Amino acid sequence: MSDSPPAITLRGLRKRFGKTQAVDGIDLDIPRGSFYGVLGPNGAGKTTTLSMATGLLTPDAGQVLIHGVDLWRHPDAAKPLLGVLPDGLRTFDRLTGAELISYAGILRGVPKDEVRARRDDLLAALDLGAAGSTLVADFSAGMAKKVGLACALVHAPRVLVLDEPFEAVDPVSGAAIRSILQSFVASGGTVVISSHVMALVERLCDRVAIVGGGRVLAEGSLDEVRGDGDLERRFVELVGEVADKRDLAWLRQS
Template sequence: MADIVEAVRTQGLFKRFGQQTAVGGVDLIVPQGSFAGLVGPNGAGKTTTLSMVTGLLRPDGGLIHIDGVDVWRDQVVIKSRIGVLPEGLRLFERLSGRELLSYNGQLRGIPRAEVEQRAEGLLKIMDLTEAADKLVIDYSTGMRKKIGLAAALLHNPKVLFLDEPFEGVDPVSANTLVEVLQRYTASGSTVIFSSHVMELVERLCDWVSVMNRGQIVAQGPLETVRAGRSLNEAFLGLVGVRDGGGEEGLSWLGATSR
């Protein structure tokens, strides 16, 4: 992988909560311009890893570089180069969608006229023009994800981090999100999103990193990780399929009660 231009690189990334090791020495590589998936079972450490990479959670050890810059040495530069759509997205619900984008733009120091122009374009492409002046508290889950993505894209970041961006999103909104993200990566920018839905990752991504129990167990181009199988089959082989032992304890399930 020596010839890869890296958008994101971690070395020995480590995080412990009490006696539990959540991330145990992660070496994550994401090439520039890729649509990259970070996959793993629940509790694998995906969210913790993304939180450290984006500067939201300080690691206990290891190095993180985005676009060649050390995340924890120059956070002002890093914040200008990344966009983040976290899991459990929290928004200023008493603002309208348009006001939310305007507020984010002003926080970023973007001139007001340019913020308005960018906001109108994002509202249109996200199919939120008619809802632009409604309060965010009245938005559906899909609409919240779309306005959250618009806010993350407003300052034109080089790398976009998304944590379970399609969870709870209806098919129409999900299709809109996909179209926007594919247009974004086609311009040379990078998307990294976490998911445990293998079919979605297989359809969208050209690069995959597989996490299990706080470590990267495989990563590389999608076809390399798949190795001639479906991504789901490869994933199950990498993380191990738990034995369904104990099923005898559920012999009552589905039995007709009398």
């Protein structure tokens, strides 16, 4: 087990957009079977890093290995290992929820009958019964998130990379998703999530990386990173507090 490569290895990953260095040399090893949290303030480079780690964005420099396979050199071998839920991207909105899951399954090479069975399982497990026959165009944000997660799961990948998977999801569905992901990790899968919700990360993740300014500021097991305090305090220490704590006196009602 110790000889097997990590689920995801990032080496020297860089990305620049115009004058902005979004990702500035990120190195990470995400162990197999871990529930890994990527934390960072807005604009820290989390989404850019995850996009490069999943084949959605070409890095300027660096290497991405999925179970030891170079994603950008051998995408045919690496992409089937990944299940991906990006944040802030559109979805094919003329399909129903059920059709979108079927579409993802067929694209991933799952046989038709197997796709049908898995589609129905996922719709039930994620409480998407009504969404199955509703066009994605009419979905709420939470429904879109859940059906996106179903698309990431349908081919039973070995690594799940989920950008803000609990955003806009109601508590009941959130509990169902947590249960699915924890069960996936317990069976040997790897989950990487990005989130701003510290309590959620502390509850779910066994390892975390805090990213700021396109770099890794801290990385390790949850206990190693948060030390004696809680994760939120450690996060604020690393990324810094809001510099100008201006008093909005005009906002007070009396």
